[in-house]
Amino acid sequence: MTIPKRLPARQAIAEAGFELLSRNPGASLSEIAEHAGVGRATLHRHFASREDLLIALAHQAIAEMDHAAEVACHGAPSHTDALKRCMEALVPLGDRHSFLAHIPLDDDPAITAAFERQAGETRDLVDAARQEGTFAATVPTAWIVQAFDHLLYAGWESVRSGETTPAQAAALAWRTLTHGLGTTRDADGNDL
Structure with missing residues (x-):
């Protein structure tokens, strides 16, 4: 059995962002971090603010x-x-x-x-x-x-x-x- 590899944090955050924000534009950074399987601190190391995340995703x-x-x-x-x-x-x-x-x-x-x-x-x-x-x-x-x-x-x-x-x-x-x-x-x- 092959164990699926975990996505790098930035990629996991991006995928979680697309999935959640495409359904709920008001999704919080906490929800995105949780869905990505990372902590808020990790999310903030990659994206300083919600605006930074949105611009990067766009x-x-x-x-x-x-x-x-x-x-x-x-x-x-x-x-x-x-x-x-x-x-x-x-x-x-x-x-x-x-x-x-x-x-x-x-x-x-x-x-x-x-x-x-x-x-x-x-x-x-x-x-x-x-x-x-x-x-x-x-x-x-x-x-x-x-x-x-x-x-x-x-x-x-x-x-x-x-x-x-x-x-x-x-x-x-x-x-x-x-x-x-x-x-x-x-x-x-x-x-x-």
């Missing part, structure tokens, strides 16, 4: 999501396939996505700029997929982006609760996105 979440999306989309044959691959890559990072969406870090210009850049990249990819015929022209881009974001979170919740694997959750999220917002045509080829 930068980590942005970097992880950027990397996952970049790797997933590399070499995609179409914008639609790139968007689907992003869904597949980002569902397992749903706690990071939720953290960024729910923790107010508007005072940090670097985080705000990175978050806005990610949102712009998603909008651009959705628009390009629409041009390929994936989404109905009558559905606003903002609606599709919101649906994409919420389906990422729903997929992650499904995985977290043990209902699905990451691959199953991503497939269900993609199916919901494209069947719910995709093009539907009548016998004459007109969008319905």
Whole structure:
């Protein structure tokens, strides 16, 4: 039997922070330390304040999501396939996505700029997929982006609760996105 190795303290704190703060943005440092299996003194050796922890988590979440999306989309044959691959890559990072969406870090210009850049990249990819015929022209881009974001979170919740694997959750999220917002045509080829 292999004994699982314990995560280094900083990594354990980060994982606990993502897990707790994505569900409860008001989670205390004591709760995070306890969930990480470290004392408050250890947490404070790594993060001097709650604000320091939140900023570090935001930068980590942005970097992880950027990397996952970049790797997933590399070499995609179409914008639609790139968007689907992003869904597949980002569902397992749903706690990071939720953290960024729910923790107010508007005072940090670097985080705000990175978050806005990610949102712009998603909008651009959705628009390009629409041009390929994936989404109905009558559905606003903002609606599709919101649906994409919420389906990422729903997929992650499904995985977290043990209902699905990451691959199953991503497939269900993609199916919901494209069947719910995709093009539907009548016998004459007109969008319905």
